[in-house]
Amino acid sequence: MVPGSPEKLYAGTVNGVRLSQDGGKTWTQVPGPLGTQSVMSFASEPVSTQLFAGSDTGGVYQLSANHSQQWQRVGSPSRGAPIFALAASPHGGDVVLAGSIGGIFRGTRTGSTWQWQQVARTGDSSVPAITWAPWNPHQVFASVFGTSPAVLASSDDGRTWHPYGAGLPATLPAETLLPLRADSSVMLTTMGAGVWVLHANGIWHDVSAGLPQRHAMPAIDDATAKAQFAGTMGYGVYVRQQANAWRRLGHRLAGTEYTVLSLILTSGPEPQLFAGTARGLFRFSLNGK
Secondary structure: OEOOEOOOEEEEEOOEEEEEOOOOOOOEEOOOOOOOOOEEEEEEEOOOOEEEEEEOOOOEEEEOOOOOOOEEEEEOOOOOOOOOEEEEOOOOOOEEEEEEEEEEEEEEEEOOEEEEEEEEEEEEEEOOEEEEOOOOOOOEEEEOEOOOOOEEEEOOOOOOOEEOOOOOOOOOEEEEEEEEOOOOEEEEEEOOOOOEEEEOOOOOEEOOOOOHHHOOOOEEEEOOOOEEEEEOOOEEEEEEEOOOOOEEEEEEEEOHHHOOOEEEEOOOOOOEEEEEEOOEEEEEEOOOO
16 A cells, blocks of 8 residues: 555556555556566555565565656665565665565665665575564564574664564564554564564564464554454454454455465555455455454
8 A cells, every 4th residue: 555545556466566546446557667577575665655666586666756657676685586575764764674585685775876785694594574663763673484583683774683582483484574553562473383472672472362273474454443464374364453362354265275465454434455365356344343
């Protein structure tokens, strides 16, 4: 979703970017350099509302602030490896972090030029998610899939990194990192090893109650309703409200062909939850939740 424009949505596919300007009712292909690439990740810069996208070939692209639908390549920090995660600085700096196979990369902009450097190394493991902490605009977390440490943290806007796994198993099939702004915490999802929540200066604790096989993949937060939504691998979409146990939302999306790969939540008088799968995009109305 485009910040400040709740009706405008972007979706990454195996064949470029799709754009909806009516809250997800209709979609069109976006022309340009991302037109034939697999798009793996998105990020928005809250202050300027600029958007960034990462491709499966290692490119990072920027959409201008006027959202003219023209994407411009701003770097290839991972040397061809997929960009699984992107996170833009929340406090107005021209900084973007990218997660890929082997580590984390930090991009800084001076004028119209971007410079990239690798700031953390994870061997052969990938970095599937990066997020800034809601309690500190200079603290960042990154998940690492299948190796120790399972979570890395930075307290200097992504320049240096250290392990931050107190309370977690040594290794995890880590997936999404989600900031929960209503209670100033961060949620970590995994593929069958639990869903975990971290508060400022605390330890990670398990909040998997109600999830099938303690499993979740993409997740999204509704701060107003104090609710989180999580997609699973063939078990549908689940919701967690007011820190209660997870419960299933609706009765579709069963079976591995309906593995939920992404979630989008729209706002307004008729909020909608979208789930992206290999079988297409599905919509659920939240008015009666």
